[in-house]
Amino acid sequence: xxxxxxxxxxxxxxxxxxxxxxxxxxxxxxxxxxxxxxxxxxxxxxxxxxxxxxxxxxxxxxxxxxxxxxxxxxxxxxxxxxxxxx
Amino acid sequence: xxxxxxxxxxxxxxxxxxxxxxxxxxxxxxxxxxxxxxxxxxxxxxxxxxxxxxxxxxxxxxxxxxxxxxxxxxxxxxxxxxxxxxxxxxxxxxxxxxxxxxxxxxxxxxxxxxxxxxxxxxxxxxxxxxxxxxxxxxxxxxxxxxxxxxxxxxxxxxxxxxxxxxxxxxxxxxxxxxxxxxxxxxxxxxxxxxxxxxxxxxxxxxxxxxxxxxxxxxxxxxxxxxxxxxxxxxxxxxxxxxxxxxxxxxxxxxxxxxxxxxxxxxxxxxxxxxxxxxxxxxxxxxxxxxxxxxxxxxxxxxxxxxxxxxxxxxxxxxxxxxxxxxxxxxxxxxxxxxxxxxxxxxxxxxxxxxxxxxxxxxxxxxxxxxxxxxxxxxxxxxxxxxxxxxxxxxxxxxxxxxxxxxxxxxxxxxxxxxxxxxxxxxxxxxxxxxxxxxxxxxxxxxxxxxxxxxxxxxxxxxxxxxxxxxxxxxxxxxxxxxxxxxxxxxxxxxxxxxxxxxxxxxxxxxxxxxxxxxxxxxxxxxxxxxxxxxxxxxxxxxxxxxxxxxxxxxxxxxxxxxxxxxxxxxxxxxxxxxxxxxxxxxxxxxxxxxxxxxxxxxxxxxxxxxxxxxx
Numbered sequence: 001x002x003x004x005x006x007x008x009x010x011x012x013x014x015x016x017x018x019x020x021x022x023x024x025x026x027x028x029x030x031x032x033x034x035x036x037x038x039x040x041x042x043x044x045x046x047x048x049x050x051x052x053x054x055x056x057x058x059x060x061x062x063x064x065x066x067x068x069x070x071x072x073x074x075x076x077x078x079x080x081x082x083x084x085x086x
Numbered sequence: 087x088x089x090x091x092x093x094x095x096x097x098x099x100x101x102x103x104x105x106x107x108x109x110x111x112x113x114x115x116x117x118x119x120x121x122x123x124x125x126x127x128x129x130x131x132x133x134x135x136x137x138x139x140x141x142x143x144x145x146x147x148x149x150x151x152x153x154x155x156x157x158x159x160x161x162x163x164x165x166x167x168x169x170x171x172x173x174x175x176x177x178x179x180x181x182x183x184x185x186x187x188x189x190x191x192x193x194x195x196x197x198x199x200x201x202x203x204x205x206x207x208x209x210x211x212x213x214x215x216x217x218x219x220x221x222x223x224x225x226x227x228x229x230x231x232x233x234x235x236x237x238x239x240x241x242x243x244x245x246x247x248x249x250x251x252x253x254x255x256x257x258x259x260x261x262x263x264x265x266x267x268x269x270x271x272x273x274x275x276x277x278x279x280x281x282x283x284x285x286x287x288x289x290x291x292x293x294x295x296x297x298x299x300x301x302x303x304x305x306x307x308x309x310x311x312x313x314x315x316x317x318x319x320x321x322x323x324x325x326x327x328x329x330x331x332x333x334x335x336x337x338x339x340x341x342x343x344x345x346x347x348x349x350x351x352x353x354x355x356x357x358x359x360x361x362x363x364x365x366x367x368x369x370x371x372x373x374x375x376x377x378x379x380x381x382x383x384x385x386x387x388x389x390x391x392x393x394x395x396x397x398x399x400x401x402x403x404x405x406x407x408x409x410x411x412x413x414x415x416x417x418x419x420x421x422x423x424x425x426x427x428x429x430x431x432x433x434x435x436x437x438x439x440x441x442x443x444x445x446x447x448x449x450x451x452x453x454x455x456x457x458x459x460x461x462x463x464x465x466x467x468x469x470x471x472x473x474x475x476x477x478x479x480x481x482x483x484x485x486x487x488x489x490x491x492x493x494x495x496x497x498x499x500x501x502x503x504x505x506x507x508x509x510x511x512x513x514x515x516x517x518x519x520x521x522x523x524x525x526x527x528x529x530x531x532x533x534x535x536x537x538x539x540x541x542x543x544x545x546x547x548x549x550x551x552x553x554x555x556x557x558x559x560x561x562x563x564x565x566x567x568x569x570x571x572x573x574x575x576x577x578x579x580x581x582x583x584x585x586x587x588x589x590x591x592x593x594x595x596x597x598x599x600x601x602x603x604x605x606x607x608x609x610x611x612x613x614x615x616x617x618x619x620x621x622x623x624x625x626x627x628x629x630x631x632x633x634x635x636x637x638x639x640x641x642x643x644x645x646x647x648x649x650x651x652x653x654x655x656x657x658x659x660x661x662x663x664x665x666x667x668x669x670x671x672x673x674x675x676x677x678x679x680x681x682x683x684x685x686x687x688x689x690x691x692x693x694x695x696x697x698x699x700x701x
């Protein structure tokens with residue numbers, strides 16, 4: 001059995017991870033598309049930069065964040081002895 | 087603590103099985119291409135490429151039939167993450183989403199992006215905010231989760247009842263797209279084709295429930311991915327010499343923009359979301375691709391992204407997928423895979439639309455009707471476009487071309503004069519997506535009915551009877567969605583967005599608060615759910631009935647109003663009702679520990695010894 005203290009710290013660190021992840025999602029899917037018109041003056045791979053960042057960059061970013069967050073949470077679980085075998 | 091790190095898979099040769107399926111499908115396509123060159127009639131080709139995969143899905147579904155409750159409702163909790171990821175992404179992308187969004191990008195370009203971003207972010211929100219905790223509870227359905235978390239049968243019943251309308255709407259949207267594909271490719275009565283399709287779909291999931299669904303969705307996802315990428319990659323190589331359409335469509339966009347200026351496609355001014363989002367009726371192409379916030383305003387753009395994101399995160403079919411992998415880590419991995427696959431399709435959709443638009447601008451618009459090659463006739467014969475000569479000057483004036491949003495995707499291979507099989511391939515991909523999503527919705531409806539309504543009142547019933555009720559429910563729900571589909575003149579994409587809005591308004595707040603706030607009581611969750619659903623539904627009905635939108639929020643994004651109302655009602659309900667009992671707080675705490683057995687399993691074990699009610 002895991003002690004109360006350990007559980008508490010695990011919950012706190014998980015919450016922190018959730019906040020960071022949600023903030024990253026917010027930046028990627030809400031801020032980047034809004035900033036696109038400002039960036040469209042530049043071009044990248046012959047795309048207007050803003051359009052490229054919003055249609056391709058944001059999506060790739062979200063996928064990367066999901067992987068990072070999942071790996072990080074797995075790591076947290078293991079660190080606190082909560083091996084995720086059900 | 088268990089030290090078992092290997093996944094118990096349902097069959098050790100899963101990879102082999104799906105590789106064989108993929109090669110068989112590739113062989114079918116290649117063989118049809120050869121036969122087409124030898125003069126096989128176009129009708130026969132379409133029938134073969136559309137019907138054979140569908141029969142194959144039904145065969146898979148029937149082969150993996152089961153009589154075990156665990157297998158039927160959660161696929162035995164032993165689906166390897168990769169395959170769960172396949173199933174999740176096929177379910178999320180859906181036929182209405184795939185065809186509808188390719189069409190939207192074709193018409194309004196950049197401004198069609200919110201739904202795509204919402205899908206990706208929604209998957210992320212589920213992974214991080216809900217997945218481990220819902221999995222730990224281990225219920226079969228979303229209402230089942232709420233029922234265990236608050237030990238409340240009433241809450242479970244109400245959640246099940248509120249789940250039906252949005253999920254039925256999603257199902258009807260898929261049927262509509264299925265009917266459209268059948269009407270395009272099969273020269274029979276489209277009503278009859280729809281009936282046969284619904285019957286085959288029901289047959290494929292009725293014997294094995296979630297287990298059949300998992301493996302058919304995997305096969306459908308493979309067809310979906312192959313079907314939209316093969317023609318697109320071929321075109322990308324032809325036009326840009328690069329086999330990566332997602333990265334190479336920049337140069338195509340440049341040329342498209344020049345053509346757009348030449349053809350007089352300029353910004354038509356920002357309109358409210360409901361008017362800006364292309365409808366299902368044939369319309370002319372009027373807006374440029376690269377214009378940002380020229381069709382939707384930034385406000386509508388954000389509202390739609392948020393709405394889709396919050397709704398996607400709690401889609402009932404997706405929550406049910408949290409119980410199918412073997413453990414919490416497996417759940418996270420499967421969402422990682424799903425994000426990768428959905429991301430790939432999300433990157434492909436704008437590229438597909440951009441290539442289509444480029445070809446249309448170059449070869450079809452601004453050309454007199456008489457000078458359009460043979461494929462112009464083929465396109466109008468199939469009902470993909472409607473072509474009429476300029477009434478003022480039929481010989482020289484530009485022809486008038488109208489496009490159907492949901493069949494834009496099918497135009498691309500024909501414009502490039504590819505073998506007709508390629509068009510059939512895109513059709514098969516879309517039909518795969520339709521069946522995957524429709525099957526997912528059908529199973530979640532039936533599971534909710536059997537587990538959260540029937541079983542709730544008949545706890546002592548036998549497993550065989552639970553499955554029988556679920557199977558009967560599948561037939562009833564399929565018929566219900568069918569009758570909705572044939573009745574109204576419904577726009578599948580709008581239906582889908584409304585349904586996702588309803589899910590967001592109804593389930594997002596109660597579900598997230600049930601996990602992250604110990605103080606939430608069953609009454610709070612109930613009020614949050616009912617108020618959220620009520621307000622979202624009322625707002626949709628009012629704005630659709632001609633009411634003036636409040637603060638400019640469109641009916642499609644009603645979830646943006648529903649979620650805050652739902653949060654408020656949940657907090658209010660919790661303060662008004664007695665504090666949660668220590669037994670419920672214990673469940674709330676236990677849920678946060680991602681190890682050990684699921685709460686559902688523990689309750690079942692206790693119930694077997696007569697120490698707790700059956701979950």
